[in-house]
Each structure stands twice: as structure tokens, then as C-alpha cells.
Amino acid sequence: MSRFLPCRIWVFLLAFCCPALALSQFDLQSDSAFFAAQESEFQSWLKANDMDLTFRTDGVSIDSDRVYLFLTFAGEDPACESLQTIWDSWERQFNMAHGFRKLFHEKLLEPLSVLSELSVDITEIVVRCKGQGLFNVRIYGGADGRILSQGNEMKIMGGGVIPIPFETLKEVYTGGRNSNIDHKLSVRKVRLAVGDYLLNHWYEGKGTPILYNVRVDTSASYYNEFTWEFSHLSHEVLDEGFYEYHRIRIEVRERNDQIELTWDFTGKFGSGILFPPRRNDYKLMETYYKDDLEAYEKKLFRKITEYLQKQQ
Secondary structure (H helix, E strand, O other): OOOOOOHHHHHHHHHHHOHHHHHHHOOHHHHHHHHHHHHHHHHHHHHHOOOOOOEEEEEEEEOOOOEEEEEEEOOOOOOHHHHHHHHHHHHHHHHHHOOOOOOHHHHHHHHHHHHHOOOHHHEEEEEEOOOOOOOEEEEEEOOOOOEEEEEEOOOOOOOOOOOOOHHHHHOOOOOEEEOOOOOOOOHHHHHHHHHHHHHHHHOOOOEOOOOOEOEEEEEEEOOOEEEEEEEEEEOOOOOOOOEEEEEEEEEEEEEOOEEEEEEEEEEEEEOOOOOOOOOOOOEEHHHHOHHHHHHHHHHHHHHHHHHHHOOO
């Protein structure tokens, strides 16, 4: 079988090597059908996390350099005052359920970014009051990879707390945190050690049977955090032989005289002989294989923790 890659994949690799150049030459609207198809997959993700009784997708919009997903509230359209109360309640209770390790607006945008195969700074979710402009929340990424939220709030008359089952929120996957790292290690040393383990130990020599070695994008790297992508994988999280894509976000910071490591692990899977950069049949592992995803993530970061313990 030929190992030459189709032109579309070379465009994808160019985006890895020279992202600014590639994006300047690639109009996202030319792939509008692909982005539109991710709306139903995002709705499936909401359902898998028991959010579909509160939120539902409400369309996709594609500019030349940005993709927008609109969310509204499921069921009958309530007054905008009620919608704001619902949003505030979900955000507050979700953040508390997860110890503010992962904020609710961050959890919403990351799946869209992975499904769209775009960085968070060119994807956006707008939560809006259906048919009205009185209440909305923008969820978007900054150039540094951080996910931000900006709301257009109303003055609420009445309202109240909307009851949300605590166990439902608690079961939503939000990555992990390790605050027990040897205090002798610096932020820089921990960050370098984690990156070294991922590149030279965990993913070293992996790939798909016969066809490909693992492909790595490390372009989104900053002083104390990075978001790296690993593609052309197989038989990692899943045993069925699907092609796999992994995105790992790492942040290392000093807090209360301790070094704290937080992480998020997101994966997609799909089938096919080749692994083109965009295929409508790629699905989020969290939606369909949540237990496998969490088991893999726990094993990986247990190994990373053991590796850090050896660093002096």
C-alpha cells in the first residue's frame, strides 16, 4: 500500500508546522459542511453527560476564520430572566461539584474545539435566549489557550435556584489534579518532565499497525502550560482498532508554596484506512466510551506522577 499522503493531509501538516500561515490561507467556510455536521455530535455529547434536558444546540455559523455553535435551553422557551437563572445555577453548581478545577464554560467549549479540530481561540459557543437578544453568554478562547466567558446579564426580578442533581454534575469528566508534587521541583522542571514523558516515553514508538507512526503537534506551548495533540494512533484507549486522536492539556503552577499539576485528556475515534484531518464519522470518546477514556487517563497520569517522583 502506498505511504504517500493525499494533498488534504499535507494541508493539515502545514497547519501543524506553520499554523499562522496555514490559517491565513484556509477559509473555514470552505469546510462548512463538516462544521455543521458537528452540531449533532455535540448534542450527543450533551445527552451523554445528562445536560440535554437543560441545553440543546441551536445552529452553527461559520466565518472565514471562526466557528460558532449556538446553544439555547431545552423544552419550552421560558422568559429570559429564567434562562439567566438556569445558566447561573448550572455554572455555580458545576464549579462547586468539581472544586473549581474545571469551570463549566471551559467544559462546554473544549468538546467543540476537538470536534472541529480547531484551537479554542477560533471556536466560540454562544448561549442565548431563543429569538431574543436580552441574555447571552459568549464562551471563547484567548490566544494563550485560556477559555473565557462573557455574559450579557439582565437585572433579574425574582428567580431563585434551579435544582440540579449533584451526582449528575459530579460524574461529568473534568480531568485531574495533583497537588502533592515534591516542593523541591520548580514549575519549569515539572513542565519539562511531563513533556519529556509524553514525547519520549508514553507515545514514543506508537502509531497504527503498519501504516503510520504517531504524529505530534506541540505548537500550543507556553511557559507553564501546553495543549498537545497526538494523532495516527490505534489500540490505545480502545481495543476495537479505531484510529485515535488525543488532545492533552497540561498546566503547572505554584499555589500555596506547592507545585500543582492539572490536566485534561480528550480523545476522538474513527474508522477508515487513512486518517484524514476531517471526517464526519469521528466521535468523542467521552460520549461513547467514557469509562475507557477515564481508565486510560488515570493510568497515564499515574505513570507521569511516578516519573515526577524520580526527578530531583
